[in-house]
Amino acid sequence: MSSSPKTAIPTPKVPRPALRNRPLATVADADGNRRADLIRVSARLFREKGFDGTTIRDIADAVGMRSGSPFYHFKSKQEILASVMEEGLVAGLDATERIMASELPPREKFRVLVRSHLETVLAEGHDFIPVLLYEWRSLSPDLQAHIIDLKDRYDRLWQQILSQLKHVNLIRNDGAVVRLLLLGAINYSAQWYKPGKGLSIDQLADQTVEFFLSD
Amino acid sequence: MSSSPKTAIPTPKVPRPALRNRPLATVADADGNRRADLIRVSARLFREKGFDGTTIRDIADAVGMRSGSPFYHFKSKQEILASVMEEGLVAGLDATERIMASELPPREKFRVLVRSHLETVLAEGHDFIPVLLYEWRSLSPDLQAHIIDLKDRYDRLWQQILSQLKHVNLIRNDGAVVRLLLLGAINYSAQWYKPGKGLSIDQLADQTVEFFLSD
DNA sequence: CCTACCGATCGGTAGG
DNA sequence: CCTACCGATCGGTAGG
Numbered sequence: 163m164s165s166s167p168k169t170a171i172p173t174p175k176v177p178r179p180a181l182r183n184r185p186l187a188t189v190a191d192a193d194g195n196r197r198a199d200l201i202r203v204s205a206r207l208f209r210e211k212g213f214d215g216t217t218i219r220d221i222a223d224a225v226g227m228r229s230g231s232p233f234y235h236f237k238s239k240q241e242i243l244a245s246v247m248e249e250g251l252v253a254g255l256d257a258t259e260r261i262m263a264s265e266l267p268p269r270e271k272f273r274v275l276v277r278s279h280l281e282t283v284l285a286e287g288h289d290f291i292p293v294l295l296y297e298w299r300s301l302s303p304d305l306q307a308h309i310i311d312l313k314d315r316y317d318r319l320w321q322q323i324l325s326q327l328k329h330v331n332l333i334r335n336d337g338a339v340v341r342l343l344l345l346g347a348i349n350y351s352a353q354w355y356k357p358g359k360g361l362s363i364d365q366l367a368d369q370t371v372e373f374f375l376s377d
Numbered sequence: 378m379s380s381s382p383k384t385a386i387p388t389p390k391v392p393r394p395a396l397r398n399r400p401l402a403t404v405a406d407a408d409g410n411r412r413a414d415l416i417r418v419s420a421r422l423f424r425e426k427g428f429d430g431t432t433i434r435d436i437a438d439a440v441g442m443r444s445g446s447p448f449y450h451f452k453s454k455q456e457i458l459a460s461v462m463e464e465g466l467v468a469g470l471d472a473t474e475r476i477m478a479s480e481l482p483p484r485e486k487f488r489v490l491v492r493s494h495l496e497t498v499l500a501e502g503h504d505f506i507p508v509l510l511y512e513w514r515s516l517s518p519d520l521q522a523h524i525i526d527l528k529d530r531y532d533r534l535w536q537q538i539l540s541q542l543k544h545v546n547l548i549r550n551d552g553a554v555v556r557l558l559l560l561g562a563i564n565y566s567a568q569w570y571k572p573g574k575g576l577s578i579d580q581l582a583d584q585t586v587e588f589f590l591s592d
Numbered sequence: 593c594c595t596a597c598c599g600a601t602c603g604g605t606a607g608g
Numbered sequence: 609c610c611t612a613c614c615g616a617t618c619g620g621t622a623g624g
Contacts, residue, residue, distance in 0.1 A: 196609090212514070214429035218603060231609050233604065295568070296511065299427065339576065339584050342569055343562040350561030353510070361554065369554050376591060411593090433619060446593050448620065 250290025465505025
């Protein structure tokens with residue numbers, strides 16, 4: 163299933179050096195940050211190998227814990243997944259709302275929004291939104307509810323910018339399907355874009371805007 | 378992980394009626410069709426629950442076999458996945474090549490291509506291409522090679538129609554990024570489109586063409 | 593294609 | 609957060 167390298171010490175009678183020699187936590191990252199660490203590495207692993215392809219042991223290894231310890235921070239693997247998605251959406255919403263509130267003219271505002279969303283989907287270390295987009299079915303319905311609320315707010319912001327673009331005749335149609343096609347084109351880039359190869363994210367943003375606007 | 382209903386007969390001492398009372402295979406679907414059955418139900422399950430979320434037992438149950446029997450037809454679960462993807466691509470390539478060879482004018486040819494691809498991604502029972510698109514990472518590199526060849530042929534056909542659209546000024550740019558954005562918009566619809574709700578596939582094809590062409 | 597089974601691994605927990 | 613462990617389940621196989 164997964165292909166993580168196995169160091170394989172089934173019943174370690176000797177404490178593993180990596181765990182004992184870790185520097186003491188500073189006051190700053192003393193407490194809540196272990197939870198944040200778990201969310202961050204889980205996002206990366208879920209993106210690389212999928213939710214079902216990632217084991218609690220993969221996650222624990224990646225932060226230097228033993229396999230039972232993530233459950234001190236989260237009730238279940240499902241709750242880690244929900245936290246990953248929430249983290250991504252909250253950050254994305256914040257960035258998007260900031261741009262929407264700016265005084266930029268519609269065309270430029272749109273370009274900045276597209277670049278921001280592309281970054282959220284493509285930039286290295288930004289694994290939260292891709293997990294949201296492509297591991298959605300793995301989240302149990304009761305945990306989906308809260309995430310859906312956030313997602314709806316995100317969609318409403320994009321519907322707003324489309325409406326503004328239409329008012330200045332930069333697009334012909336600002337319906338929901340157009341939003342889905344546009345965001346689909348952007349979101350799907352997570353499947354083919356390789357950071358550092360070919361276009362930069364900035365260049366891709368420009369091409370996407372050109373592709374989409376009837377100039 | 379998975380949520381398949383469990384009939385749970387751990388060590389059945391009595392033959393299960395469902396297996397014994399199945400009608401005898403006709404000559405027509407005598408042999409190769411058990412393999413085809415496995416591919417078809419696997420495609421559906423892989424799409425619904427993902428490759429890692431689907432067990433050999435899920436697949437065997439769905440075609441009325443016992444859990445060890447799929448391995449009579451396939452060497453491994455991986456090979457089932459590869460067969461699902463190959464089946465989808467061969468059928469998709471055939472349809473696409475047929476349309477490309479037609480005498481339709483560029484705009485109409487494009488519309489038919491978009492509709493054909495949308496069907497391949499959205500229509501009920503068409504689970505092969507979505508599995509290709511969204512379970513790619515689960516396929517081992519040695520099995521990926523053959524599929525990549527087919528995929529490249531598919532991409533080349535789309536690059537051709539874009540080039541034709543540009544020659545008649547229906548699009549401004551026919552580069553590879555444009556192809557990726559267009560097919561991304563279409564492919565991502567597999568994530569939000571619900572058959573029988575809202576737009577028909579035909580209507581969505583029209584909207585996609587309008588969205589994409591600079592009229 | 594079934595029977596019967598294997599070794600490995602999984603998510604999660606009790607008790608500290 | 610670790611130790612030690614559990615029951616369940618997994619992909620796959622030998623032998624028919």
